[in-house]
Amino acid sequence: MSSWVKSLIFGIIAIAVLYVVNAMMSATGFFGVGVNDYQGRLLVFIAINIILATSLNLINGFTGQFSIGHAGFMAVGAYASAYFTVTYGKAIEASFSFLGETGAGSVVLIIAILIGALVAATMGLIVGIPSLRLKGDYLAIVTLGFAEIIRIVILNIDAVGGATGYQVPGYANFLWIGIFAIITVVVIHNIVKSDTGRALISIREDELAAEAMGVNTTRYKVTSFVIGSAFAGVAGVLFAHYNKFLHTNDFQFIKSFEIIIMIVIGGMGSMTGAILGAIIVTLLPEVLRQLPDIQIGATTFKFADLRLVIFALILIVTMIVRPQGILGTMEIGGFFKRFRRADKDTGGLT
Amino acid sequence: MDTFVQQLINGLTIGSIYALIALGYTMVYGILRLINFAHGDIYMVGAYAGFMLAVALGFSSEPSAIGFGVTLIGAMAIAAALGMAIERFAYRPVRKFSKMTTLITAIGMSLLIEYLFIFFFTPTPRSFPQLLPVGSITLFGNATISTSQIMIFVVSLLLMGLLQWIIFKTKMGKAMRAVSFNLDSAKLMGINTDFVIAFTFALGSALAAAGGVLTAQYNPKIDPLMGIMTGLKAFVAAVLGGIGNIPGAVLGGLLIGAAETLVVGYGGHIGIPSTYRDAVAFAILIIVLLVRPAGLLGSNVQEKV
Numbered sequence: 001m002s003s004w005v006k007s008l009i010f011g012i013i014a015i016a017v018l019y020v021v022n023a024m025m026s027a028t029g030f031f032g033v034g035v036n037d038y039q040g041r042l043l044v045f046i047a048i049n050i051i052l053a054t055s056l057n058l059i060n061g062f063t064g065q066f067s068i069g070h071a072g073f074m075a076v077g078a079y080a081s082a083y084f085t086v087t088y089g090k091a092i093e094a095s096f097s098f099l100g101e102t103g104a105g106s107v108v109l110i111i112a113i114l115i116g117a118l119v120a121a122t123m124g125l126i127v128g129i130p131s132l133r134l135k136g137d138y139l140a141i142v143t144l145g146f147a148e149i150i151r152i153v154i155l156n157i158d159a160v161g162g163a164t165g166y167q168v169p170g171y172a173n174f175l176w177i178g179i180f181a182i183i184t185v186v187v188i189h190n191i192v193k194s195d196t197g198r199a200l201i202s203i204r205e206d207e208l209a210a211e212a213m214g215v216n217t218t219r220y221k222v223t224s225f226v227i228g229s230a231f232a233g234v235a236g237v238l239f240a241h242y243n244k245f246l247h248t249n250d251f252q253f254i255k256s257f258e259i260i261i262m263i264v265i266g267g268m269g270s271m272t273g274a275i276l277g278a279i280i281v282t283l284l285p286e287v288l289r290q291l292p293d294i295q296i297g298a299t300t301f302k303f304a305d306l307r308l309v310i311f312a313l314i315l316i317v318t319m320i321v322r323p324q325g326i327l328g329t330m331e332i333g334g335f336f337k338r339f340r341r342a343d344k345d346t347g348g349l350t
Numbered sequence: 351m352d353t354f355v356q357q358l359i360n361g362l363t364i365g366s367i368y369a370l371i372a373l374g375y376t377m378v379y380g381i382l383r384l385i386n387f388a389h390g391d392i393y394m395v396g397a398y399a400g401f402m403l404a405v406a407l408g409f410s411s412e413p414s415a416i417g418f419g420v421t422l423i424g425a426m427a428i429a430a431a432l433g434m435a436i437e438r439f440a441y442r443p444v445r446k447f448s449k450m451t452t453l454i455t456a457i458g459m460s461l462l463i464e465y466l467f468i469f470f471f472t473p474t475p476r477s478f479p480q481l482l483p484v485g486s487i488t489l490f491g492n493a494t495i496s497t498s499q500i501m502i503f504v505v506s507l508l509l510m511g512l513l514q515w516i517i518f519k520t521k522m523g524k525a526m527r528a529v530s531f532n533l534d535s536a537k538l539m540g541i542n543t544d545f546v547i548a549f550t551f552a553l554g555s556a557l558a559a560a561g562g563v564l565t566a567q568y569n570p571k572i573d574p575l576m577g578i579m580t581g582l583k584a585f586v587a588a589v590l591g592g593i594g595n596i597p598g599a600v601l602g603g604l605l606i607g608a609a610e611t612l613v614v615g616y617g618g619h620i621g622i623p624s625t626y627r628d629a630v631a632f633a634i635l636i637i638v639l640l641v642r643p644a645g646l647l648g649s650n651v652q653e654k655v
Binding site for chain 1: 379383385440443444447448449450451453454455457458459461462465466468469582585586589623625626628629632633635636639640643
């Protein structure tokens with residue numbers, strides 16, 4: 001079977017699955033089978049976090065540039081697109097009314113995503129060109145600083161609600177969020193497997209050697225930063241139009257840390273690792289929420305209140321016991337591929 | 351002019367606190383090349399330790415210099431012990447791993463301390479008891495300086511002097527400088543590097559805790575998340591002065607504090623609203639790093655191939 005047929009079949013199956021899950025989230029469910037609002041919300045956040053984690057993984061995991069300001073680009077995408085939909089959403093919906101309500105809403109969402117990605121990419125370029133000259137810790141701190149400045153500037157723009165928050169129309173549903181999560185994963189996977197990806201990985205392994213081999217390191221670093229930022233912007237757009245409310249508190253540097261934690265727990269430089277990390281970081285606090293209360297003497301200890309403490313402990317213990325994350329740079333599928341394509345030497349990179 | 355002097359006094363007050371915290375960041379970075387993200391939270395722990403001590407020992411009822419001194423030293427001791435414990439149980443096991451791992455461990459430690467304090471003390475701010483007699487001195491016409499501000503200047507100057515003495519005049523300080531110069535060579539010379547690193551953490555944490563208690567006197571509202579922004583700005587101060595450089599950390603702290611207060615006071619005239627207060631430090635940081643990555647007083651290190 002040629003590869004495009006495979007891709008097509010995979011795409012159709014993926015969209016069908018997303019469609020069914022999306023239908024399950026509606027009030028009537030999918031032929032009576034449904035998930036409740038809480039579960040639906042978790043699925044949506046897993047998908048959004050997958051976009052964030054895989055896009056940050058391109059910068060941190062594959063290019064080896066330590067950015068800790070990803071939430072800033074997410075905020076840029078979210079606010080830029082939200083301003084667009086609040087201002088022009090209704091008008092565009094009206095002009096595409098022949099597509100029906102859902103169709104017109106989807107058109108608005110897709111335009112919003114393009115705008116969010118473009119604005120976030122531009123911001124990535126503006127931040128990336130000067131700061132990617134720095135290395136290691138200094139780069140980390142500058143990206144953190146830029147993200148905080150972005151957040152504080154947005155907080156002071158009254159047109160997008162400022163400190164009171166911003167009401168956004170809810171154009172995004174799980175179907176679209178899932179589709180864009182898959183698009184993100186596929187695009188970043190293909191980038192990593194391409195010539196560009198090889199160049200990025202060579203920068204991660206040894207920047208000086210890469211430069212000596214003729215890789216234009218600055219250009220590639222900025223490219224990966226801009227692409228990563230664009231997808232962070234997409235995640236922001238989807239978050240804004242699903243959550244229907246934006247506040248700059250959602251984009252504090254703790255959010256950037258959360259995304260870092262996802263890729264570190266999953267394994268830096270592993271696509272499936274980033275996805276796994278996104279799922280774990282989204283679900284773990286919710287699982288810990290189920291912990292029972294324990295009665296000792298007269299006082300009751302609510303273990304559920306300790307969930308974030310336990311979360312932090314798990315993070316520290318993971319770092320001590322398995323610093324390369326759950327998967328390291330391996331992929332989940334890579335284990336089987338090793339047997340199937342034993343003749344193909346991948347040069348140690350999976 | 352009076353208001354300018356007043357703004358400057360207030361700015362230098364906050365700046366001294368930043369400087370105290372920045373010293374801890376810069377010492378740990380100088381020795382381990384680790385950004386100790388939990389350091390800002392140790393400053394918070396210091397404030398809470400002071401609060402608990404002052405309440406438990408009954409200093410809150412009557413302001414006295416002795417009560418303040420005991421609270422300050424007690425809080426510094428508790429924080430020093432905590433700093434050493436963090437180093438021993440979290441940072442030492444990951445010291446040999448990659449930079450990313452140590453940084454994530456530090457972030458995890460920071461989250462752990464914050465959430466533990468939220469769990470035990472609830473997120474509601476508490477008001478720190480007044481330990482010093484309230485009063486103020488008038489300088490240059492209308493500018494005033496309160497007792498708590500005087501205390502901040504006096505105590506931070508004393509502590510910085512003490513630190514300078516420890517680092518440049520004692521054997522321990524010599525060992526610290528040796529370890530920061532080259533850890534492996536220091537070990538070969540028979541220096542107990544683990545102990546030196548633990549001592550550095552204790553020293554830095556004690557300074558941060560002093561900052562916490564002093565801030566709580568000046569602005570008596572403490573909450574479990576108070577260390578995040580202050581810690582970040584103090585770190586910015588350390589980078590601004592040249593990370594690993596002790597006078598640089600003090601200079602950076604004072605500059606950030608003054609710049610921040612002046613923006614709040616005068617930014618309105620040049621179109622910067624006072625709500626940009628928190629952005630000032632980061633803007634200065636970015637400009638400095640792009641123009642002079644080694645910081646104001648740091649020496650440029652050539653990359654070895």
